[in-house]
Amino acid sequence: METYERVAEGLGMPDEARMMFGLAPQHPAGLDHLGPVGRAEIIQTFPSQSTAAQDIRTAARHVTAIDVLAxxxxxxxxxxxxxxxxxxxxxxxxxxxxxxxxxSPEGQAAARRAEEINETPESFSAGIQLAEARLRELGTIAPSLTVEVYRYNIFPVWRLITLDEIQYVSAFGQKWEGHESAVYKIAPTPQGALHRGFRRLFEQTRLTAQRII
Structure with missing residues (x-):
């Protein structure tokens, strides 16, 4: 049995094959991250935000918590x-x-990002401040909506829209804006790393950010 165990370990046998040799499964029932249910975190892909827009808007109608990293x-x-x-x-x-x-419109990361997309730091920062003002308005237009807005200072890489537990993930490239990136629709799975990682990214960024609204 020790020999079988070493062989199974060396070959990386899935649990089904291990059990055929009389070996115990490595992952409890229902938590097999090697199976298709466990690894299928990315449930849909879209070429850009415009092609994902209808799916995102439909999902947003039925949620109570919305998180955005932009x-x-x-x-x-x-x-x-x-x-x-x-x-x-x-x-x-x-x-x-x-x-x-x-x-943060005042940080070095904003100036660097503005340079990447060929904008002046002044116009780039003004766009962020406009968004902040519009979000402040949103809290008065929709009284049942609780709005929290934060400024972060790290260089942006990921763009996240989380609707309850469903995430829409895209990236900021050197030559394109976030809305031009491919969008990945990600759902939580028992052993999935992507959903947990992006959730952790959002929370850690929020904890180190400055709340302004």
């Missing part, structure tokens, strides 16, 4: 026709919590 967030919440703003205003009687992390 740079300026204008295309998500700051404009009248942005991705989520109409959904939040459209049903004002539903109690919801909105937490938004935006890049």
């Amino acid at each position: 740079v300026r967030g204008l295309g998500i919440l700051g404009l009248n026709d942005s991705l989520l703003r109409p959904e939040l205003i459209g049903d004002p009687d539903v109690p919801r919590t909105l937490r938004v992390l935006l890049l």
